[in-house]
Amino acid sequence: MPKTCANLTWLFADLPMLERPRAAAQAGFGAVEVLFPYDENAADLGNAIAQAGVELALINCPPPNYADPDGPRGFAAVPAEHARFQQAFRRALRYAGALGAQHVHIMAGVAEGAAARQVFVENLRWAAAVAPKQSLTIEPINPVDMPGYYLNDFDQAAGILAEVAAPNLHLQFDAYHAHRITGDVMGCWEKFGHLARHVQVAGFPGRHEPTGGDIDYKAFFARLRADGYDGWISGEYTPAGETLDGLDWLETC
Numbered sequence: 001m002p003k004t005c006a007n008l009t010w011l012f013a014d015l016p017m018l019e020r021p022r023a024a025a026q027a028g029f030g031a032v033e034v035l036f037p038y039d040e041n042a043a044d045l046g047n048a049i050a051q052a053g054v055e056l057a058l059i060n061c062p063p064p065n066y067a068d069p070d071g072p073r074g075f076a077a078v079p080a081e082h083a084r085f086q087q088a089f090r091r092a093l094r095y096a097g098a099l100g101a102q103h104v105h106i107m108a109g110v111a112e113g114a115a116a117r118q119v120f121v122e123n124l125r126w127a128a129a130v131a132p133k134q135s136l137t138i139e140p141i142n143p144v145d146m147p148g149y150y151l152n153d154f155d156q157a158a159g160i161l162a163e164v165a166a167p168n169l170h171l172q173f174d175a176y177h178a179h180r181i182t183g184d185v186m187g188c189w190e191k192f193g194h195l196a197r198h199v200q201v202a203g204f205p206g207r208h209e210p211t212g213g214d215i216d217y218k219a220f221f222a223r224l225r226a227d228g229y230d231g232w233i234s235g236e237y238t239p240a241g242e243t244l245d246g247l248d249w250l251e252t253c
Contacts, residue, residue: 004253005031005057005234007200011243018044021052027243028250031102031232033058038091042098049099057232058103058137058172058198061092074107076127077120077150081109085123093131102232103135103198105172110148120150121163128166137198139172142180153181154192161195170197174236179204179215186216186223193227201249202237209237209246221253 006024008017015023017040024032032054037045049056061074075081075088089106096104106127108120127136140157141149151157157171173196178188189196201210201217210217224233233253239246 003030003230003232004250005029005033005232007035007234007236008032009035010236010238013239013243018048021049021054023243025052025054027247029054031055031057031234033232033234033236035060036062037095037099038062042095046099056099056101057234058105059092059096059099059101061104061106062088072109073146073149074109076106076123077108077111077116079111079115079119082119082123086126089123089127089130093134096134103137103170103172104131105137105139105198108138108150111150112148116150117160121160124160124164124169125166128164128169132168134168135197136166136169137172138169139174139200140177140181141174142177144180145177154178154188158192158195171195172198172200174200174202175210175215175217175220176200176202176204176207176236185220189220189223193224193229196229197231198234199224199229199231200234200236202235206240207237208240210235210249211246217249218252 006029008020008024012020012023021032037059076085092104138151138157140151140154143149143152161169161171171192173193175185178185182188203210203213204215205213
């Protein structure tokens, strides 16, 4: 059965990060994800997660200065950034090991063309070989929210996964991005859901709670259950108000 996860970068943002795992557990989540935990002391964050009794589902491979709106959005597909990617990936592995992260999401960055694909494939193969016991994910991100991001299509992602052919590399399926890319979340899941090991959700428009709006989440959650998806479903959205006031969606998962 699907399990629910809270993205602590977005949810419970009124609390200090070390207090958010407990708040998520008290709200009924079984896991949390932290996109960029690198400003936190790993031991302190790990203790906060363990004491809350939740799992850590996912972290991102860190592009430095991600908080800078003009900063990089990853560089795994950026030509001439092999060394930078490898350094960032090893850092992510250290945090993943210390925190017990189930998945590490590798961000492609802003790039285009055949050279970017070649670099991305090479870097993914290297990462999968360096960390064969660590689950890794790649995620198509829509070009409206993140212009120029290399991995912006699900067919493209499926082709890259097939080319890399690593047993520990999987698809991260974000329903919000799927809607913005394809306009058909259900059809996109039908075609690519078998590749997914982690799911993220947010409403459209507004990227608020996954209720109402253009995406039929009741039907989507029912499809996940019918398909036997047993990974985490993570709320990665900006709450429209207080986080606790918008958690009705948990009842439909």
